[in-house]
Amino acid sequence: MAYDEALAARIRALVTDEPGLTEKRMFGGLAFLLGGHMAVAASGRGGLMVRVDPARSAELVAGAGVERMVMQGREMDGWLRVSGHPDVDDLPDADLARWVAEGVGFVKTLPPK
Template sequence: MAIDQGAAQMMREDLAALDGISEKKMFGGLGYMRGGHMLTGVVSHGALLYRVGKTRQDVALDLPGVSMMQGNGRTMGGFVILQGDAQADDDLRARLLSMALENAAELPPKE
């Protein structure tokens, strides 16, 4: 499946002010990493992926357009996706990115 270039560009713009971001093909789409930890991504059909962590996932799920990430028929704890018209909300994307950054900061450093 082709990567939604519009969604990928939106994610790149959201991450542009951050240092140390790398882009990697994963999940049949793109993953964006910082310090070796996945922060966000673009998955099938242009859905935006955020690794908010299990401690923040309930807060994230209360936001409009946010649902749990499904992979290979199972729910992926700590990962949420943003779909549809909600993706156009800059503040909503910024809030999810903030949660992903907080999650990554709590993870042990990668060598």
């Protein structure tokens, strides 16, 4: 499954003014990176991938439609999938902005690669 280009455009509109922003095709999706770190992506499996503070993973997955990413059979703290909305493309702008801000805010705390 290819990533949703409309969702990618919505994400892009939220991060376009971030210094050092790059886009990269990753994991079948389109990732938005700051300082070389993925902040958020339009996932190739649908929905969003969001990088967050690992210490906040449990708190953030308490929301409907949010789960830890599973990589090689392991749940990964700090990496979330947001996909439970009936159609993530219809995720309200405020909710999308909140998730994008969550990812951008966390990667800004990391040293550049």
